[in-house]
Amino acid sequence: xxxxxxxxxxxxxxxxGCQSCVHACSECETHKGHSMIHLEYVDRQAxxxxxxxxxxxxxxxxxxxxxxxxAIKRSGDGRVMTARKPRCIACSNxxxxxxxxxxxxxxxxxxxxxxxxxxDRTSTGRxxxxxxxxxxxxxxxxxxxxxxxxxxxxxxxxxxQFGQQRITTKVNMMVPRQSPVExxxxxxxxxxPPVGTPISLNLFDLKG
Amino acid sequence: MALSIEDAPREYPxxxxxxxxPRWRQDxxxxxxxxxxxxxxxxxxxxxxxxxxxxxxxxxxWLTSLFRREGRFPELAIAREKDVSPGKIxxxxxxxxxxxxxxxxxxxGRLVAYGQQCTHLSCAVIPEPDKGYLHCPxxxxxxxxxxxxxxxxxxxxxxxxxxxxxxxxxxYATGVERRTV
Numbered sequence: 006x007x008x009x010x011x012x013x014x015x016x017x018x019x020x021x022g023c024q025s026c027v028h029a030c031s032e033c034e035t036h037k038g039h040s041m042i043h044l045e046y047v048d049r050q051a052x053x054x055x056x057x058x059x060x061x062x063x064x065x066x067x068x069x070x071x072x073x074x075x076a077i078k079r080s081g082d083g084r085v086m087t088a089r090k091p092r093c094i095a096c097s098n099x100x101x102x103x104x105x106x107x108x109x110x111x112x113x114x115x116x117x118x119x120x121x122x123x124x125d126r127t128s129t130g131r132x133x134x135x136x137x138x139x140x141x142x143x144x145x146x147x148x149x150x151x152x153x154x155x156x157x158x159x160x161x162x163x164x165x166q167f168g169q170q171r172i173t174t175k176v177n178m179m180v181p182r183q184s185p186v187e188x189x190x191x192x193x194x195x196x197x198p199p200v201g202t203p204i205s206l207n208l209f210d211l212k213g
Numbered sequence: 214m215a216l217s218i219e220d221a222p223r224e225y226p227x228x229x230x231x232x233x234x235p236r237w238r239q240d241x242x243x244x245x246x247x248x249x250x251x252x253x254x255x256x257x258x259x260x261x262x263x264x265x266x267x268x269x270x271x272x273x274x275w276l277t278s279l280f281r282r283e284g285r286f287p288e289l290a291i292a293r294e295k296d297v298s299p300g301k302i303x304x305x306x307x308x309x310x311x312x313x314x315x316x317x318x319x320x321x322g323r324l325v326a327y328g329q330q331c332t333h334l335s336c337a338v339i340p341e342p343d344k345g346y347l348h349c350p351x352x353x354x355x356x357x358x359x360x361x362x363x364x365x366x367x368x369x370x371x372x373x374x375x376x377x378x379x380x381x382x383x384x385y386a387t388g389v390e391r392r393t394v
Contacts, residue, residue, distance in 0.1 A: 064224040065224040070243070078243055081245060081246040083221060
């Protein structure tokens with residue numbers, strides 16, 4: 006039987022800020038009590054909208070490229086691992102370099118820790134912790150056919166722009182199907198704050 | 214089935230493959246499969262094989278010790294006693310033709326004979342009777358001449374002593390004594 010390729014799909018617009026993913030993540034035994042997922046407020050003053058941030062698992066991981074201690078490794082199937090404890094020198098280069106702000110410097114351990122898409126679970130065919138608990142589908146782990154069927158008004162893209170840097174990632178971001186975007190500009194929001202962001206919630210058609 | 218995303222080498226910022234990347238990237242690849250890492254299993258294999266080789270080596274040493282040529286051998290006439298004056302050295306082969314030995318008359322008139330092979334790595338030792346030692350030039354080993362005991366350098370065991378007998382003016386080698394201390 007041909008194995009079905011499972012991928013991670015992220016749709017921040019579906020995030021309801023329930024913190025389920027954060028707590029599920031900190032349940033994990035490999036980093037118990039410390040959540041590797043960030044739940045960020047998009048514009049805390051103006052809105053309650055939150056967005057989960059997991060590691061995007063870049064094809065060309067900047068964090069690993071800037072690591073002077075060769076502590077951040079990428080598995081053969083494209084998962085960028087958390088820093089290796091015996092190697093990490095807690096220099097925070099990766100924290101500063103990551104276009105998505107994913108790595109976390111745990112000063113109490115002198116160790117960078119980050120999301121590795123629950124490698125212990127996904128490598129044995131299970132879903133990542135956060136994707137199993139997300140009630141609104143902001144974090145989804147499954148096949149491409151599944152997401153096509155479930156999100157008919159969205160499409161996944163995995164191209165990002167960070168300044169001059171074009172980033173291709175393993176994790177997909179859901180964008181509106183009709184939108185003409187080729188990539189998501191990570192820093193756009195920093196330069197021009199959004200003026201009025203209409204969010205149309207079609208409460209009668211949750212499949213949308 | 215277990216891995217969900219197919220194995221693929223990473224991309225690099227300039228878009229070229231790993232073989233075209235600068236040396237430092239090739240020396241420290243970020244991908245785990247491209248890293249020459251010694252896994253725990255490989256290390257354990259190495260340990261087991263090496264310690265097994267050491268064990269086999271110990272057995273080999275024990276086996277060869279069973280067949281070591283030692284003790285009494287057929288007598289061999291080496292020299293006439295009157296030809297060996299104090300400080301003089303006679304070379305001979307004993308117990309077989311490929312084992313060199315040295316007969317030395319010390320200054321006090323005593324006759325001593327040793328195998329010539331250094332106990333470190335079997336180089337031929339050079340006797341220096343006037344200086345009172347035998348010198349191995351390979352690794353600067355020194356043996357004191359009256360007993361053949363090591364006094365310097367890497368050898369830790371004394372030279373094998375050739376047992377001598379003098380009958381009617383002829384010196385005979387009668388046996389080999391290998392000593393450990």
